[in-house]
Amino acid sequence: MMTLQEILGWSVLLSLLLAASAAMIMPVLSRFERAFPLGRARWLLRSVAVAAGALALWYAIPLIVQALYHTNGGTGGDRLG
Amino acid sequence: MIEDLRRLGGGAPIACDLCLIGAGAAGITVAREFIGSGLTVCLVESGGFDFDNQTQALYAGKNVGLPEHGVDIGRLRFFGGTTNHWGGRCTPLAPLDFAVRPWIPYSGWPITRNDLDPYYRRARDVCGLGVPRTPAEILSELALRPPTLPPNLLELKLWEHAPYPWSFGAVYREELRKAADIHVLLHANLTQIATTTARSAVSAITVTSLEGASRVITARCYVLCCGAIENARQLLSTADETAPALGNGHDLVGRFYMDHFRGQVATLVTADPQPEIETVFNYFGDPTQRLYQTGIELSPEAQRDQNLLNACAVFDYEGDPQSGIAEAQAIWRQLQQGKWAPDIGEKVWRVLRDLDGVAAMVRRRLSTDRHPLMPLKAALIVSDIEQAPNPESRVTLSNIHDALGQRRVCVDWRATALERRTARHFALSIGSALLRVGFGRCRVEPWLAGPPGEAPLGLGETYHQSGTTRMAADPRFGVVDADCRVHGVENLYVAGSSVFPTGGHANPTFTIVALALRLADHLKVVLRQFARAAP
Amino acid sequence: MGLAPAGAAHTYQAVIPPAALAEIFGDTTALRFLGLLYLQDQAKDADPQRLHGALFGGSAPQTAAQLAQSLAARRAQDLAAEDVTIVGGWLLTRGEAQLCALVALAAAT
Numbered sequence: 001m002m003t004l005q006e007i008l009g010w011s012v013l014l015s016l017l018l019a020a021s022a023a024m025i026m027p028v029l030s031r032f033e034r035a036f037p038l039g040r041a042r043w044l045l046r047s048v049a050v051a052a053g054a055l056a057l058w059y060a061i062p063l064i065v066q067a068l069y070h071t072n073g074g075t076g077g078d079r080l081g
Numbered sequence: 082m083i084e085d086l087r088r089l090g091g092g093a094p095i096a097c098d099l100c101l102i103g104a105g106a107a108g109i110t111v112a113r114e115f116i117g118s119g120l121t122v123c124l125v126e127s128g129g130f131d132f133d134n135q136t137q138a139l140y141a142g143k144n145v146g147l148p149e150h151g152v153d154i155g156r157l158r159f160f161g162g163t164t165n166h167w168g169g170r171c172t173p174l175a176p177l178d179f180a181v182r183p184w185i186p187y188s189g190w191p192i193t194r195n196d197l198d199p200y201y202r203r204a205r206d207v208c209g210l211g212v213p214r215t216p217a218e219i220l221s222e223l224a225l226r227p228p229t230l231p232p233n234l235l236e237l238k239l240w241e242h243a244p245y246p247w248s249f250g251a252v253y254r255e256e257l258r259k260a261a262d263i264h265v266l267l268h269a270n271l272t273q274i275a276t277t278t279a280r281s282a283v284s285a286i287t288v289t290s291l292e293g294a295s296r297v298i299t300a301r302c303y304v305l306c307c308g309a310i311e312n313a314r315q316l317l318s319t320a321d322e323t324a325p326a327l328g329n330g331h332d333l334v335g336r337f338y339m340d341h342f343r344g345q346v347a348t349l350v351t352a353d354p355q356p357e358i359e360t361v362f363n364y365f366g367d368p369t370q371r372l373y374q375t376g377i378e379l380s381p382e383a384q385r386d387q388n389l390l391n392a393c394a395v396f397d398y399e400g401d402p403q404s405g406i407a408e409a410q411a412i413w414r415q416l417q418q419g420k421w422a423p424d425i426g427e428k429v430w431r432v433l434r435d436l437d438g439v440a441a442m443v444r445r446r447l448s449t450d451r452h453p454l455m456p457l458k459a460a461l462i463v464s465d466i467e468q469a470p471n472p473e474s475r476v477t478l479s480n481i482h483d484a485l486g487q488r489r490v491c492v493d494w495r496a497t498a499l500e501r502r503t504a505r506h507f508a509l510s511i512g513s514a515l516l517r518v519g520f521g522r523c524r525v526e527p528w529l530a531g532p533p534g535e536a537p538l539g540l541g542e543t544y545h546q547s548g549t550t551r552m553a554a555d556p557r558f559g560v561v562d563a564d565c566r567v568h569g570v571e572n573l574y575v576a577g578s579s580v581f582p583t584g585g586h587a588n589p590t591f592t593i594v595a596l597a598l599r600l601a602d603h604l605k606v607v608l609r610q611f612a613r614a615a616p
Numbered sequence: 617m618g619l620a621p622a623g624a625a626h627t628y629q630a631v632i633p634p635a636a637l638a639e640i641f642g643d644t645t646a647l648r649f650l651g652l653l654y655l656q657d658q659a660k661d662a663d664p665q666r667l668h669g670a671l672f673g674g675s676a677p678q679t680a681a682q683l684a685q686s687l688a689a690r691r692a693q694d695l696a697a698e699d700v701t702i703v704g705g706w707l708l709t710r711g712e713a714q715l716c717a718l719v720a721l722a723a724a725t
Contacts, residue, residue, distance in 0.1 A: 006424075007426065010426035012429055012430075509702070516700075
C-alpha cells in the first residue's frame with residue numbers, strides 16, 4: 001500500500017513527464033492537425049500522443065543520462081595506509 | 082619475468098645480485114629501480130596475483146595487547162601487498178618527526194627530513210601524484226579559503242591522494258613482467274635464512290610454496306620487505322639454541338611496535354543548515370581529477386610547548402540520508418546507472434520538501450563544480466594520533482605454527498599516557514578554534530572528557546604498523562643502521578615501515594616508498610662495489 | 617552541593633533579568649543542567665557574587681542586548697586565551713560555563 005507521500009511524489013513525477021511530453025509533442029501535433037483536421041478525435045489523439053511521449057521519456061531519460069554521465073563510482077575516501 | 086614456484090617446482094638454486102623478499106610497496110619500488118641496471122634481481126612474493134585464503138592465513142597470529150586487527154586483516158599477502166587496499170593518502174613525515182624530542186623517550190631518527198626530501202620528490206612519480214605544487218598553489222587552484230587557525234597551535238593540513246585505486250601490484254605488474262633483469266617468483270614463502278658460520282652475512286634463503294615446492298636463492302644482498310610484523314617475525318625466526326636472532330644482539334627486534342591511534346575525538350554540531358565547514362575541510366578534486374583532502378594538524382610549536390605527540394584530524398560528515406539533497410543525489414546516481422530509483426515516489430516527495438536546498442545545490446554545482454553541501458546531522462572529528470615508541474609494545478613469536486611450520490606472531494600492542502594526553506589537548510584545541518571561527522560547537526568524546534588517566538584510550542588501530550626493526554646509528558638502540566642494513570649482518574637489509582623509529586601522524590606508504598628509493602640507490606653502490614671486488 | 621550561601625540569591629538574581637536570559641536562550645533548562653555539572657567540579661565558583669563579578673565586572677546588563685554584548689565580549693576574550701572547559705562533554709568557554717553556573721544557582725534558590 002503506497003503512502004500519501006509516495007502518491008504525491010509519483011503524481012509530481014508523472015506530471016512533469018506529461019508536461020515535458022506535451023511540450024515536445026504539441027507543436028508537432030498542431031501542425032499535423034492543421035493538415036489533417038480530426039474534429040473531436042483530436043483530443044483523443046492528443047491524449048494518446050502525450051501519454052505515449054511520457055512513457056517514452058520514462059524509458060529514455062535513464063538511458064540518456066547513463067550514456068552521457070556514466071561513472072564507475074569510487075570515492076577515494078578510504079584512509080588506509 | 083614472472084614465475085610461479087608451484088609450477089617451477091624444486092631445482093637448482095636461483096642466483097641473483099639482489100634478493101627482495103616481499104612484493105609490496107617497498108619491494109616493488111626497490112625492484113623497479115634496478116630495471117635496466119645490469120644487475121639481476123629476484124623478487125619473491127608469498128602470494129599470487131589475487132587474494133587467497135590459504136596464503137592470507139599465514140598472517141594469522143595471537144593478539145595479547147590492545148585490539149589490533151591489523152595482524153590478520155590489515156595486511157594483505159599477495160602481489161602488491163597491503164597497497165591492494167591502500168586508500169592512497171600521501172604526505173611526508175614532518176621535520177619534527179625525525180628529531181630527538183626530549184619529552185618522547187626513544188625518539189629521533191639517524192637521518193633528517195632533508196636527507197629524505199629528494200626521495201620524497203621521486204616517490205611522487207611512484208605513487209602517481211604528478212607534478213609537485215606548494216600547498217598555497219593547491220589551495221588557490223581549489224579556491225579554498227581556510228579559516229584562521231590559532232597560530233603556533235593548529236595548522237591546516239593538506240593531503241594529496243594517489244589516483245584510486247593504486248595497487249602497486251596492478252600498476253607495476255606488466256613493467257616487472259617485461260623487465261629482463263627482474264625475476265618475480267610468486268607463491269614463494271621465506272622459510273629459512275642461512276648464514277655464514279659467524280652469522281655475519283646471509284649466505285642463502287629458502288623459499289617454499291604451500292604445496293611443498295622449495296628453492297634456494299643465493300644473492301649478494303638480501304632485503305626483507307614484508308611489512309613491520311612479518312619483518313620482525315622473519316628475523317626472530319633466525320634465532321636458534323646457540324645464537325640470538327639476526328640483528329637482535331640487544332633484544333630490540335619486534336620491540337617498539339607502533340600503529341597510529343585513530344578514532345573520533347569530538348563531534349561538531351551546528352545550527353547552520355548548509356555548514357560552511359564542509360567547504361573547508363573535505364575532499365576536493367581539481368580539473369585534472371587530482372584528489373586532495375584538508376584537515377587540521379597540531380603545530381610543531383604546540384608539540385614542543387605542551388610536550389605532545391604529533392596529531393592530525395579530518396572531518397567525517399554525517400548527512401541526513403532523507404534530506405532533499407541526499408535524495409536528489411540518490412536519484413541522479415541511479416540514473417547514471419541507467420535506471421530509476423526503486424522508491425522514486427518517496428524520493429521525489431523528499432526533494433519537493435527541500436526544494437530550495439536542492440536548487441542551491443544545483444546552482445553551486447553548476448557554478449563551482451564543487452561537491453554539494455549536505456545538511457549535516459553531525460561532523461565527526463576523527464583524529465590520527467602518533468604513537469610514542471614503547472619498548473613494551475612488541476611483536477614476539479608464539480608457540481603456534483603455521484602451515485609451513487613457522488611460528489606465528491604474538492602481538493602485544495600497548496599505549497602510554499602521552500597518546501591520551503595528546504588526544505585530549507588536540508580535541509580541546511580544535512573545539513575552541515572551531516568555536517572561535519563560528520563553525521559550531523564540539524562535544525568531546527566521553528573517554529576524553531574526564532581527567533587524564535581515568536578512562537582507557539578510546540582510539541583504535543589504523544593498520545599503519547611500524548617500528549619493529551627500528552633505525553639507529555648505534556646497535557644498542559636499533560636493529561638497522563641509517564642505510565637500513567641490519568646491524569652485524571653485512572648483506573641483510575630491511576625495507577618498509579618496520580625501520581621507522583617514530584611514525585608522526587602521516588600515513589606510512591609515502592615514506593615507505595621514499596626510504597625504498599633511498600635504499601635502492603645505496604644498494605646499487607654496494608652491489609657495484611661487490612662486482613668490482615669479485616674475482 | 618555547595619550552592620549559594622544563604623541570603624546571597626536576591627542580590628544576583630536581580631542583575632540578570634530572567635527576561636533577558638529567556639530572550640537570548642529561550643528555555644534555560646539546558647543552562648541549569650550544565651551549570652550544575654560545572655559546579656560539581658568547580659565548587660569554588662559556587663559564589664554568585666564572584667561569578668557575577670567575573671562575568672560582568674562592575675556593570676550589570678539589564679537588557680537582552682546588553683547581556684548578549686557582555687557575553688560576546690567575554691567569549692572572545694576566553695577563546696583568545698584558550699580558556700575553555702568541558703562540561704558534560706560540551707566544550708564551553710569559561711564565561712559560558714560561569715553563566716550556566718549562575719543560572720543554576722538562581723534556580724536553586
